[in-house]
Amino acid sequence: MxxxxxxxxxxxxxxxxxxxxxxxxxxxxxxxxxxxxxxxxxxxxxxxxxxxxxxxxxxxxxxxxxxxxxxxxxxxxxxxxxxxxxxxxxxxxxxxxxxxxxxxxxxxxxxxxxxxxxxxxxxxxxxxxxxxxxxxxxxxxxxxxxxxxRAQCAAIGRYGAELLGEFGSGAGILTHCNTGMLATGGDGTALAVIFALQKAGKNPKVYADETRPLLQGARLTAWELMQRGVDVTLVCDSMAAPLMRDQKAQAVIVGADRITARGDVANKIGTYGLAVLAQAHGVPFYVAAPTTTFDLSIESGADIPIEERAAEEVAEPFGRRTAPEGVAVWNPAFDVTPAELVAGIVTERGVISPVSEEAIRANVGAVPA
Missing domain, CATH: 1.20.120.420 (translation initiation factor eif-2b, domain 1)
Structure with a gap:
């Protein structure tokens, strides 16, 4: 210990x-x-x-x-x-x-x-x-x-680095929640792409949003990126809009917890808002996930079960009360981003872009048993 x-x-x-x-x-x-x-x-x-x-x-x-x-x-x-x-x-x-x-x-x-x-x-x-x-x-x-x-993470990193490498050296990349070694068996999904860019000498400038209410971006992603020598700036979730408006971020890349046959993406709460903002500002929104994250038995994101967690995570985060006693709290842990907001999905088998059910089934095929 x-x-x-x-x-x-x-x-x-x-x-x-x-x-x-x-x-x-x-x-x-x-x-x-x-x-x-x-x-x-x-x-x-x-x-x-x-x-x-x-x-x-x-x-x-x-x-x-x-x-x-x-x-x-x-x-x-x-x-x-x-x-x-x-x-x-x-x-x-x-x-x-x-x-x-x-x-x-x-x-x-x-x-x-x-x-x-x-x-x-x-x-x-x-x-x-x-x-x-x-x-x-x-x-x-x-x-x-x-x-x-571990092998899937490495492949996702390679394909994602080829995709985001087109934005040039020092490109600004916004990411959400935590998608690195802490979330996977290897270097991660979205963070594996960033690590691969760093290894290739592209030196991305990463913006990690806090990811409320449990601050996985602040506590985990910022820590991982700093350990690996990546240029990272921590921002509040509410700062994403001006960040994109000021052209500090050329791309957004996130992970996923479940992806449907048509490409709707369930991920940490706040992801959907980032995708909407990205579309409004002309910033491509990418998802990185292994083929094992696809659920081809579900067509629509509306059918994905969304976990709701304890009120204390919002009203009394980390043991310190920040809201009035007895206030009602809604605390979904995830949201769903519609496929039409996703510019591409990076898997260990390549990049799915544009995102469609036909393209997804061609890439994912039969998920390895």
Missing amino acids: SDTPEANATPISWTGGGDGFLTLLDQTRLPESVIYVNCQSVQDVWDAIQRLAVRGAPAIGIAAAYGVVLGVRDGAMLGAEPPARDPAAAREAALAACDHLATSRPTAVNLFWALDRMRGVVGELDDEVPPAQVGKRLLAEAKAIHEAD
């Missing part, structure tokens, strides 16, 4: 074999402290996801996959006996873990995609596979999900 920020902090790691444990960087403690949390049970992982110790759609999926591994030995969850010797009980415990983890947060589709992959592994195991081997097989799948996301 450390209480000082480190540039090489590892957000998600697994220690040991099938009977090991998951370690998460507690993002609620950044930027003041780098504190790690060891998850020894399914409930530990569920709690970490729900309270945002781990956040970002790809990172949530990765953490949940490791959580299923814990479920094999955590049969006491939901009242079952520990499945130490019974192969059927081991498989049932893993499936129970999948079901429980699926209730942690409703919007990020990567969570459900990762859990479906873990269910698929369970379904492939025969009745004679010993419980220890069940855990090892699930761990291998979780690690494969983690490694695949």
Whole structure:
């Protein structure tokens, strides 16, 4: 455990074999402290996801996959006996873990995609596979999900850097929430593009908005960019309009938690407003996300479930009351940006532009199982 920020902090790691444990960087403690949390049970992982110790759609999926591994030995969850010797009980415990983890947060589709992959592994195991081997097989799948996301991040960075590199060296780029290593298994989605631009010598000037009410942009994105030597300026969410008016930002790039078949994008609350402002000021609005973030079973963004969080996050942020006692609060964690406001979507398979259902299905195809 450390209480000082480190540039090489590892957000998600697994220690040991099938009977090991998951370690998460507690993002609620950044930027003041780098504190790690060891998850020894399914409930530990569920709690970490729900309270945002781990956040970002790809990172949530990765953490949940490791959580299923814990479920094999955590049969006491939901009242079952520990499945130490019974192969059927081991498989049932893993499936129970999948079901429980699926209730942690409703919007990020990567969570459900990762859990479906873990269910698929369970379904492939025969009745004679010993419980220890069940855990090892699930761990291998979780690690494969983690490694695949790392590779996807690198590819997104490359394609995005080619796209945004056309704005020239020192271009201003506005980003929202946090989309870097803290949100993924690699360098990130939108931030991976920025890191790739920096590596290519383009030296972008990044504007990170605070991202209220939980300040992921201020606490996390600004910290990540500073650790990597990127030129970053922190702005309030309400400063985006004059920033674009004054031509300080030549592009906006954000991540996503779910993208529909037609290209509607669910992302952190405030994203929709940025897209509207970008269109009004003639600034291209881009989204960076792996193909695992697409939900081709949903056509319209109106059908995406939007998580609503506690009133205290708005009225009493970080333990300090800033609003009158008893005031009504509406606190959706996400909003949906219509496809027509999106200039392009950067995936690990290339750039989708213009955004249309036909182009999306051609790029995404069958999402890897």
